[in-house]
Each structure stands twice: as C-alpha cells, then as structure tokens.
Amino acid sequence: MITVVIIGSGNVATHLCTAFRNSTGVRVIQTFNRKNKAIGTIPVTDDYALLRLADLYIIAVSDDAIAEVSQQLPFTGRLVVHTSGSVALEELHSGNRKGVFYPLQSFSMNKTVNFADIPLCIEAADESDTVFLKTVAGSISDHVHPVDSDQRRSLHLSAVFVNNFTNYMYTIGHELCKENRLPFDLLRPLIRETAAKIEDVSPEEAQTGPARRHDESTIRKHLDLLKPHPGYEEIYRLLSKNIREMYPEQE
C-alpha cells in the first residue's frame, strides 16, 4: 500500500482525497492544514511536527504558499510534490526529492468530478520518482502525462485561454442577454455545440463568424451595438482583427 499525506484544504486537496478514496493501492493517511479542518474521515493535523511518515507528500496549496510550506516539512530525502501549473519544480525546498502532480482541470468545491477523465501531468527530478508518480497518478486517472516544466507552464497558460477567457466570453454573452431581457438559456445549446464541435474537427477548421469570412458590414454593426460597452468593443475589435489575419480573404 502506497501512503500519501496531503497538505492543504482547498478544492484540489479535497478532490484528490475523494479520488484516492476510490483508488486501489494508494491511501491518504493524513491531511494537514492550519485550520485543522478534516477532509472526510482522514486524520488531520495542523502541526508540522506531527506529520506522519509517508511515501508521498502532496502540497495542494496556493501557488505563493508552496515554497514556504515545503520549507516547514520536518524531514529530508522524501518525495514532495506540488499541484500547481505554473510553479517551478525548483521552488520546492531542496532537502526533499521534488516532483509535480498537476491535475489539468478547474475544480469547484460543490461539484463532483470524475477524476478518471482528468489529465494528470507529472514531473520529477529523479527518474525512479517519475515511475512512482505514474503509479500513484494512474490509480486515479486514465490520462497520466509526464511533462517537463516548460510544457507544464504552457499547459497552464493554454488553460487560461480555453477555460478562464472562454468563461469570460460566456460572461459577456450573459451580460448582453440580461440587458436585452433575453434568457441566457438561449445561448446554452450554442455553448454546448461550440465545445462539442472540436471533438471532431480542429478549432482552426471549426472557426466561423463575421471575422473569419471578412464580413465587414456585420462587424461594423456589432461594433456600433457595443458602443455602450467600450471594454467589450475593444475585445471584439482585437479578436476580430486576429481572426481576420489568421484566415486571409479567399478572393
């Protein structure tokens, strides 16, 4: 049985605890957080001195707390990983073996996720630790990918575009609907289809709309409509410019 201690009590820590509960071969024997808040029935401590010995320590805290937490660990030579997309391996304290265990997903506290579908990106300074992390990650996810630090940083950046910025596009749609007394439900099938379409074709092929077809008359009408929202107007203008340049006019 592989033993794991999880440090943190946020979304990632909680979802990892839940995922490992259903895994075979890996057990979370303790969690640590400053509020001493238990996750399920797993023993919890708020005292670094009481951390139990384990095969793996997963630091699932906010990016700017990772370095400090890794320094507080009262042992050396053990495998310590963080779960961040953007923090370098080297920010972990040098006394322990270093690794990364990065689930590429956006978690919400109240929403259960099927961890088996979530890509788990792993990295370790040491080859045998990489093999070990593969085993641990494979016990909860069907999609384990060894990636290096540069690749991980790019993935995190890509995630900002496809998740954070996409969600902001939904927000603008929502806002425009509200202003015009239209239910946001009208846009939901389109949102679903937009995400579903790229399961079959690349996003480059899936692109449609006035900017792609250089329909300047529609673009002008839309920019007019956006006059009361200079922020949205600027976004519309910039994204349309980029799309236009990507798809040169066909005649």
Next chain:
Amino acid sequence: MITVVIIGSGNVATHLCTAFRNSTGVRVIQTFNRKNKAIGTIPVTDDYALLRLADLYIIAVSDDAIAEVSQQLPFTGRLVVHTSGSVALEELHSGNRKGVFYPLQSFSMNKTVNFADIPLCIEAADESDTVFLKTVAGSISDHVHPVDSDQRRSLHLSAVFVNNFTNYMYTIGHELCKENRLPFDLLRPLIRETAAKIEDVSPEEAQTGPARRHDESTIRKHLDLLKPHPGYEEIYRLLSKNIREMYPEQE
C-alpha cells in the same frame, strides 16, 4: 398540411430540410438554388418563375444576398422570412409579408444536429404571421422564442462572443500545445468542463484564474511566455484587465 419552400443550399437550408422531414404538419415542397442542387429528394428549381405556391418561403442564403433574393420572388402578399441573426426585417422586399426564422446555432455541413434542442427565434411584422411562425417553428424545435429585431441583433452579437471568440480561444490553446509538442487532448476535459460548469452556476460565479484573483505574478509569467506571440500577448493583457476590473481585489 403547411407547405414550405426553402431558398438556398447551404448549411442552414440543408439542416432545415432535414429537420422538417421529421416534423408532422409541415412539408418542404420545393427548394430553390442557382446551382439547381437538390437537397435529398425534395424537388429543386433554379428558376424563380417556377417557384411553387406555398404557405411560407424561407430564404436561407448569405446575409448580403437576402435583399436581392427577396426582390426576385415573382409574387406578392405571401409570407417570406429570412434566417439571419443580423439582417433587419425591413431588408426583405416590401411586396410580401415579412418575417424572421433564426436558428441560434452554428451549423456544419457534415454534422447532424438535433433541431429539437436548437432555439428558434421568430419575428414577423404581422401578429397572425407570428402565430403561424410559432406553429412552423414548434414543429421542429422545443425552444421557440418570439424576439424583436433589437433582441435578435443582440443575440447574434452574443453568439459571436460565446461561439466564434470562444472557438478562437481554443485555437490559441491548440497552437500553444502544438508548439510545445503536447497533445490537444490534454485540454479537452477542461474545455468540456468549462462549458458544463455554467449549466449550474452563472459564468460570473464560475470565473477562476489569475486575473480574477489578481495574481500579478502568474500574469507576468504568462505575458513573458507569450512574448513570441504579440497577438496572443495583447489578447491576454486585454482580457485579464477586463476580468480584473470586474472582480475588485478582496482585501
């Protein structure tokens, strides 16, 4: 039996023909297009003079051809609708009764759609025509919405944000993956979850990421990574600025 003639041979015309084939009470008796290209087994003509008499004429052609097609129709007093999100009702020729039959979805030729799930936005100059269009639309869609021209224009604009611009965010993610020799498949679960999340919460609540939490250090790292792509860098900067302003810092 309500009879319909569909003018056009593109995505919308084709998908409408397919949808009406499974409807009860409405039949497409003829299609018209200049190439004389049949859709399924429906009789086709390329000669305006041979257009059959019908209860409804649906002009499903590109936006800039709608006015001209409506002028060519060799009759008056009949109900003629177009399927565009952004063309005014008034652009239809005045000799006939005017309406709009706008399916709020992005269609691809090779992808079957379940029309029942697609919102159909209808509009007519005349009240009895509105009632009639409700019947026709209701025979293929479970989501029929009478909207006025202003609302329709806003919906079309919203669709550009949640569909066209969202798809462009996917394209950027795809491009960044390719450059870093990463499979785009890594991002798919996140893309699916991003779309699924707002079925339960509003996009405003669903927003996460460095900009929302005013994480300037991560934003700086990302802008550095984007240096080779001035276009993407500008988009990242603008969207982050807008998100930051929307969610004031909490302390």
